[in-house]
Amino acid sequence: MTAVLEVRELSVRYRPRGRVVHAVDSLSYSVGAGRTVAIIGESGSGKTASSRAIMGLLPRSAQVSGSAVLNGIELIGLGARELRRHRGHDVAMIFQDPARSLNPTMRVGPQIAEAIRAHRPISRAAARERAIELFRLVRLSAPEQRYSEYPHQFSGGMRQRVMIAMALSCSPRLLIADEATTALDVTTQAQIMRLLTGLQAQLGMAILMISHDLGLAASFADDVVVMYAGRAVERAPARELFGNVRMPYTSALLGAVPRLDRAAHTPLPVIGGRPPVLSAPPGSAPSAGCPFAARCPRADDRCERERPELAEDEAGHAYACWHPLAGSSHEISGEA
Amino acid sequence: MTEPLLAVRDLVQEFTVRGQGGVRGGVLQAVSGVGLDIWPGETLSVVGETGSGKSTLARSIMQAPPPKSGEVTFRGVTLGTLRGAALRDARRSIQMIFQDPYTSLDPLWPVARIVAEPLIAAGVSDRGERRRRVGELLEQVGLDLGAHGRRRARELSGGQCQRVAIARALAASPALIIADEAVSSLDVLVQAQVLNLLEGLRTSLGLSYLFIAHDLALVKQVSDRVAVMYLGRLCEVGPADEVYARPRHPYTVELLDAVPRIEQGERPARDAAADALADAAAEAPSPVHPPSGCRFRTRCPRAQARCAQETPLLAPGQGAASGHLVACHFPIAAGPEPERGHPTARAPGPERGRAAEPAAGPERGRAPATNTAATKTIASDSK
Secondary structure, eight states: OOEEEEEEEEEEEEOOTTOEEEEEEEEEEEEETTOEEEEEOOTTSSHHHHHHHHHTOSOTTOEEEEEEEETTEEOTTOOHHHHHHHBTTTEEEEOSOHHHHSOTTSOHHHHHHHHHHHHSOOOHHHHHHHHHHHHHHTTOSSHHHHHTSOGGGSOHHHHHHHHHHHHTTTOOSEEEEESTTTTSOHHHHHHHHHHHHHHHHHHOOEEEEEESOHHHHHHHOSEEEEEETTEEEEEEEHHHHHHSOOSHHHHHHHHHSOOTTOOTTOOOOOOOSOOOOOEEOTTSOSOSSOTTGGGOTTOOHHHHHSOOOOEEOTTSOEEOOSSOOOOOTTOOOSOO | OOSOSEEEEEEEEEEEEOOBTTBOOEEEEEEEEEEEEEOTTOEEEEEOOTTSSHHHHHHHHTTSSOOSEEEEEETTEEGGGOOHHHHHHHHHTEEEEOSOTTTTSOTTSBHHHHHHHHHHHTTOOOHHHHHHHHHHHHHHTTOOHHHHTTOBGGGSOHHHHHHHHHHHHHHTOOSEEEEESTTTTSOHHHHHHHHHHHHHHHHHHTOEEEEEESOHHHHTTTOSEEEEEETTEEEEEEEHHHHHHSOOSHHHHHHHHHSOOOSTTOOOOHHHHTOOOOHHHHSOOOTTSOOSSSTTTTTOTTOOHHHHHSOOOOEEOTTOOTTOEEOOSSOOOOOSOOOTTOGGGTSOOSSOOOSOOTTHHHHTOOOHHHHHHHHHHHHHHTO
C-alpha cells in the first residue's frame, strides 16, 4: 500500500532574538489511505508545528527542512501558489475552535459554496447544491434551512460539523484534524469522532489526528506517534503501543489520564518537572542526551550523555529509549 | 455532623434573552429547581455538558447574581437574606477557581500581590504578616515566594497559574472551594499534579469542594458524590462509586460511554461508526424552550409517551443504594454491575426512536447486561 502522506526527517526551527528553537526535530511517519495516524503530545511538543509545516501554514520566520510527500508530490519548499492548489484539494484541515474558523458575518452555506468555487469551476447553483449535500453528509438536520443561517445560531458541535463539511468539500485524500474535538463536550466529541470515522470509511481518506488525548488516540487511531520536546519518542500501531508501552514518557502520560476505573481519593501517579526549554544558542547542537532524562525515573548517566535514536523492533514498535519498559500493559512509572 | 455545610433548595435561575438573528428570545431557564447538600470535608461533583446550567448553579450559590428563587444556606445562614458587608463576609468562606488560569489572574499584578489581596480584604493590615502568609500559601501550592512572587501571569505556565489561583482562594481561609472546570484546560500531566494538589489540600485543611466538569472521568478521582445535570435539572445524584458502577439515568450512561478508553479492543468498527447521529438527535435542545416533561426525552433511547407529560422527580429507585437518586420514569434497573467498557457499548445503534418504542433500549446495541436490565424494567413498569 502506498502512503498518502510520507513524512521524512521533518524539522522546524525558529530563530527568535538570536536563539534557535528546535520546534520539530527529525520527525518521520506515514499515513496510508483510509488509515488514521494520531500524533500525541503536550503543549509545546511540536505536534501542531509539524502538521502546519505540511500545510505550509507556518510563519515565514520558521525554517522547515526535510520532506513531506503527499500523493507523490513534495510539499516542503513549494511556493504559495502551488501549495494553495493542494490545500483543500488533496489535504484539508480542521481546527480546535470552529467558532473562530468561520466568518461570523457570513451565512454558513455560502462560506462552504465559496470554498468549493475556489477550487472547482462550477456555477453558484451547483456549489449550493454541493454544500447542501455536504451538510447532509455530516448529518446536519434541515440542511436547506441551515444553509442560510449564521454561525452564531449553531452550537459548537454543529459548527465543527460545518467545518468538516467544508474540509470535505473537495474530497481531500488527507484530512488533518488538529485538536478538532478538544473544545467540545465529551458527548459531542464522541459524536464528531464517530462521524469522522464513518466518513473515512465511506470516502477512504487518510486522517492525521493531532491531539493531547491518549484515550482518543487509543479509541480512533490505527497508528500513534508520541512526541516530546519536538521529537518522536515512541511510534507504533495503536494496539501495540497501548498494550505494550516501552517509553517511560508515554507510560507517565498514560498514568495521568483520568480514568473511570480509578478509585476515589487515591493520588494520581505524576512525574515532576516540565518539558525542557527548546531554545538554544545558535550553532549549538540540540541538547546531547535524552530530552526526557531530567524527569525520567529510569534515567542514568548514559541518558544524560547520549541521545537515544528512534529504533524499530520486530513488532514495528519504535521507541527512543536506552532503558525501555519491559512492556507490560499500563505500567505506571514515576513517583506519586 | 448533623448539618450540611452548604444546602441548596429548589434553586431557580432564569435569564431573559432577546431574540436576535433567527434565534428566538424568551426566558432562558438555566437552572430549574436544583437541590443539593455538601457536607463538611466532602467533594461533590456536578457533571453535565455545555448549557446544562452547572456554572450558573455555581454562580447562583455565590449569589452572583442571586437566584430568581430558592434558598442557599451556608453554615446555617441563608445567603439570600444577606446584603453588603455581611454577604461579602459569608462569600469569603466560599472561593472559586475558574477554567482559564490566564484570564482569571490580573495580567499586570505580580503573583505575591494577587495572593496578598484577599488578605488585605480580610483585614490583615501588617505588611510583614501578609508577606509571611503569602509565602506560606505559595508553599502550600508548591510555589516559592522568592522564585515566583515577582512574576506575572504571562511568565508562568498554565499549571503554575492555576496554582496561584488556588493560593489566592486559600488566602481567604475558605471552607468550600468551587472549582469550575479548574483542570479541564491543562495538559494531562499538569492536570494530574493539580488534582493531586487539590486532594492534598482537602485532607490537610479539611476543605469541601464543589467540582464542576463536563467529563465524568476527570472527577472520578476526587469525588465522594456525583450529581449529573442536564438542561438545568439534576438527573441523578449519588455516591460516586454507585453512580459510576451502576448508573441509573440514561443520560449518565451516555456520558460514561462518551469517555474515550485506553483499554485494548475499544476501537469501534468502521461500519458501525458510519452510523453517526444527526445533530438534532445528538444535541441538547434550547434551554429557552426546553422539552415538556423530562428534558432529556428528545435524546433518550428509553423515552415513552409518559416522559413528555410528567416531569420525573429525583427519587430513590428500587434496590438503589442509599442516597442514590434518579429523576427518570424508566430508570436502568439497579442490578449487578453491567460490564462497562465492553466493545459494543460504544457502537452506536440505528437512529434512535423518539418517545415511541418501549423496546428502543435493546436496539441501541448497549452492553448485554444493561440490555436485559432495561427490558425488565420496562416490562415491569408497563404492567
